[in-house]
Amino acid sequence: MPLEFQTVPPAPASPDDPERDAKRAAFLRWKNEQVIPYRASMLAACAGNPVLQEIERIKCKRSTAYFLTVYGHLFEPRKRKRKSGLGGEFVLFERQVQLLEAMKACLERDDEGPKSDLVVPKSRDVGASWCMCGEALKEWLFDDDVKVGLMSYKEELVDSKSPDALFWKIDYMLERLPDWMKPPKKSIRRIHLSLTNGLNGNVISGQSTTKRSSRATRSSWLGMDEADWFDEFPEIWAASVAAADTRIAVSSVGGNNGPTFYRLALSDELSPAEQPMRLDIRWWHHPLHDDAWFENEKTRYPNTAKFKTEVLMDPFGDESRFVYPQARHKSMAVDVAYNRLWPQYTAIDPGFSDDCGIVFLQEDPVNGWVDVLDAYVNARKPADYYGSILAGTPESGRDWEYDTDALRLMPWLQVRHAHGVTFYGDMYGFNKEGATADSFYSRLTKYNIYVRRDRLKDGTLAQRRLEARTFPGRHQAVWEVMPRLRFANTPGALFVLEALRQHQYADHGDRPVASEQRKPLHDWTSHVVSAVEYYAVNRSMERRIHDTYLARPVKPSRLKQVKRLDNYERWHARRTG
Incomplete structure (x- = not known):
């Protein structure tokens, strides 16, 4: 050289x-x-x-x-x-x-x-x-x-x-x-x-x-x-x-x-x-x-x-390009820790062939903070596997092995589950499998886990919860709760924080998008972010319901009563005549 x-x-x-x-x-x-x-x-x-x-x-x-x-x-x-x-x-x-x-x-x-x-x-x-x-x-x-x-x-x-x-x-x-x-x-x-x-x-x-x-x-x-x-x-x-x-x-x-x-x-x-x-x-x-x-x-x-x-x-x-750009200003909070006296929530984005994302949260009833305590993600596991983790009761003799994250979380989840937890999730979890007629969420009931649903007792869809099934409704709910989010110093909470930071909209390339709703990219960030979205939108809807004054039914007017009586008498006369 x-x-x-x-x-x-x-x-x-x-x-x-x-x-x-x-x-x-x-x-x-x-x-x-x-x-x-x-x-x-x-x-x-x-x-x-x-x-x-x-x-x-x-x-x-x-x-x-x-x-x-x-x-x-x-x-x-x-x-x-x-x-x-x-x-x-x-x-x-x-x-x-x-x-x-x-x-x-x-x-x-x-x-x-x-x-x-x-x-x-x-x-x-x-x-x-x-x-x-x-x-x-x-x-x-x-x-x-x-x-x-x-x-x-x-x-x-x-x-x-x-x-x-x-x-x-x-x-x-x-x-x-x-x-x-x-x-x-x-x-x-x-x-x-x-x-x-x-x-x-x-x-x-x-x-x-x-x-x-x-x-x-x-x-x-x-x-x-x-x-x-x-x-x-x-x-x-x-x-x-x-x-x-x-x-x-x-x-x-x-x-x-x-x-x-x-x-x-x-x-x-x-x-x-x-x-x-x-x-x-x-x-x-x-x-x-x-x-x-x-x-x-x-x-x-x-x-x-x-x-x-x-x-x-x-x-x-x-x-x-980012779905939640304000998450870039969030960081880990050293003083966030589990408090059994505060309301506890678990949000689930179920999946089998795809990832299943589970996020554990709590609410500070005095100051209004929403703390992300931890999270768990896995794929290709049956619902019973996740149920045993959420209940904190490991099961032996099953066709699965618990990973290190599951073993780390289960002792804490056992204590948490005993004190009561509210569960929210994607409606996909209620879909029944053809062979067993079981759904992801129905399998969780054996572990005393009941996921909140958006259907009424007669099976009809509650109109007030339609927004939980659309991305704009969930997106708006997370935007509203984002200023109150805090993240614990745990591997799962930091993973959720990074997922919120990295969650991006899909790129349409050269295709026209003027009339299309922007949708997020489906990648490693999607599942825990979706779980957070289901927590946020359900809590938002519940607050609106609780804050709504339910007025007494309007008493029918005398004119309407007379009209109904006259109609009945004419109908009865035709029947008997």
Whole structure:
């Protein structure tokens, strides 16, 4: 490696780095005075020199950063960007080099743990997609037995005639390489969503993004561009575990398709051992993004929310995407604890094949606080399993095993259940199974658990409770109770808090939504949030009923009494006559 390439001038450590201007100037000097002249001299020296050409191929195989910095090209259609030095020669800045090093570290790991995957949250316009395409091209040229899979949230962004497409970027860089570095044209097979190197058999393939993506294919590594905007990213991320040794998810933040990317890339919800390798690329890492650029971008964006998500990488910048944005201002309260003298409530969102979410709450009758004490979530368990947990009475000899959360909760739930609890739930729990004629809630009655229902004794639906069956009614009820919500320092309560924070509306993409009611996304947040909604809407309806004065029935007027009597006499006369 040439001496001038062994150290890339460092980027600012933060937007407030006192040496930020000096560091940016140092990078530009390094690029213009050392790298650009070296590129030109190396191309000239290699022309007609097979020995030097082979040495360069070895250097490129060892280092993608060297390959791109010396031989890579970057397309830049914006004139002002080109004048400022962007585009043309692909000279990597420090964070881009670190990205390629992180990719290499993941690809070379021997184990298949979380650290074999890389997740890259990024600001806009930092060249991360070009780096991922550059890594794919380098391996396609120089490595052996490589198959790279590439995905984006639209197929036309994987392969099309648009410069935004991943294959277009690869084609652009490949065409501008010196001929001695490329395979002969007859050895290059280029079809839609595929690029094959006939010399070594390496393949770069593209895929459309559905929840079945990557199931029927195997790759050395799988690159996902703009992953946070995939319609089915949770399913794709889960399905691709066995499809590739390494998965690389690169994306700007703020996608409206669920919090999976946020949890992988930015959240502390996963423990360090469970987290994939992470590398963020902030706006200030780019040497051309100085304070003046920052201020100009701020004024050019149509609203502050877009600027926060696109540039500042704030996944919560656009609060309109979230069902309960005010939950972002909530936190754990150290003084919240179970008080057996206060009214206790349990809210249930039942499920068997889907998750069953259960939330435990209490109300402070003096100050009006509503405390979330804990929660429990599981799936594919019978109603009796949940009934034994809620009653705090473990059962042996059954076809289930209690998990650690259930064992943690049952001693407390036994005491709580003995002092009396009110249960609310989704009406789905009253649906009867065809084989047994039992419902989820009817199975709970053997544990002395009776869930409040919204039907009258004669089976007719109570009009006042129709709102519990619609999302707008439940949504409004939670908005009303949110200022009074507090969260205990327990795993379940903190899970409920994070679910409320992350609960998002479904993204309709390019479909018209003017006449459609916005509905929440169905994901890991849905079930405990639904349980909280059923608590809130039932308590809201009960308060309105209790506060309503029931007037005595109006006494019929004398005129109506006479009219009814006259009608009776005429009817009786017809019968007897």
